[in-house]
Amino acid sequence: MKATKRKRKNEIRSLHLPDGSWTTNQTKIADTILVHFQSLFCTDDSIPADQTLIADCNGITEEENMEIGREPKEEEIKHIVMWFGPLKASGPDGYPAIKILGCSRQGHL
Numbered sequence: 001m002k003a004t005k006r007k008r009k010n011e012i013r014s015l016h017l018p019d020g021s022w023t024t025n026q027t028k029i030a031d032t033i034l035v036h037f038q039s040l041f042c043t044d045d046s047i048p049a050d051q052t053l054i055a056d057c058n059g060i061t062e063e064e065n066m067e068i069g070r071e072p073k074e075e076e077i078k079h080i081v082m083w084f085g086p087l088k089a090s091g092p093d094g095y096p097a098i099k100i101l102g103c104s105r106q107g108h109l
Contacts, residue, residue: 012033018032
């Protein structure tokens with residue numbers, strides 16, 4: 001059966017906690033997940049600011065600026081489209097990559 005056809009509900013039945021133990025308690029699982037994801041968006045004051053990576057302050061060259069601003073070539077677009085998984089999430093236009101790949105193979109791209 002294909003993954004796209006399967007309609008099984010995903011669930012977390014047990015979770016390995018930070019203290020090394022396992023739990024099957026759904027409330028404890030939910031609380032642990034909540035704390036984990038909340039901590040992802042907190043600053044870590046234990047890392048001194050002078051040790052963090054700092055972007056190149058020299059900026060970009062005029063040549064780099066022109067490269068960034070240019071319109072992509074047709075070959076570059078085709079390469080990226082072919083790189084996509086055909087059934088991955090839709091793009092901002094709502095079309096999955098398989099639709100774009102079909103147009104490409106028919107000569108419309």
